[in-house]
Amino acid sequence: MATTTPPHKRGLYTTAQRYAWQPAFLDAFRESGNISKAAMRAGTTRNLIYQALENDSAFAAAFEDTRESLNDGAEAEAYRRAVHGVDKGVYYQGERVDTERVYSDGLLTRWLEAKRPDEWDRARKMELGVNVSGEVINELKATYSPEQLLAMAEEMERRDALPPAPDVIEGEKGEGV
Helix, strand or coil, X not given: CXXXXXXXXXXXXXXXXXXXXXHHHXXXXXXXXXXXXXXXXXXXXXXXXXXXXXXXXXXXXXXXXXXXXXXXHHHHHHHHHHHHCEEEEEEECCEEEEEEEECCHHHHHHHHHHHCHHHHHHHHHHHCCCCCHHHHHHHHHHHCCHHHHHHHHHHHHXXXXXXXXXXXXXXXXXXXX
């Protein structure tokens, strides 16, 4: 079976034609956040995407900018769900009877771990195998409004301070810090 060399390898395309897929790819990537799906929508392949990222600095910069925008959007959405919550229906016998605001402790914890890794690493060590972070977060949410919590977090960030870690007695709930 004879194989034919693709037109782009035979030099039959102009530079503009060869890279015409890039804007369509970046638009599709911005929409889907997925390289494979975006490549398919742009009529190209993942392999060609990765080759262009290695060999075309302008495309690589545009791709990185798009990826950073996606990351910023995902981070903002995670923060919104963690701090401000989302409304979910409450159902009884198959009928919606109420709405409750639900917060994501896991997203808040991940967000804080990413933003303040030194402090949250210390907090994990202080837990000594006991998961109190969910209880603490729920108590804070019950006591303070989202705006108050945000103000406290910003104040702590401004001061760059957390309360000192408590001393741990040997033999209690772990080996000590």
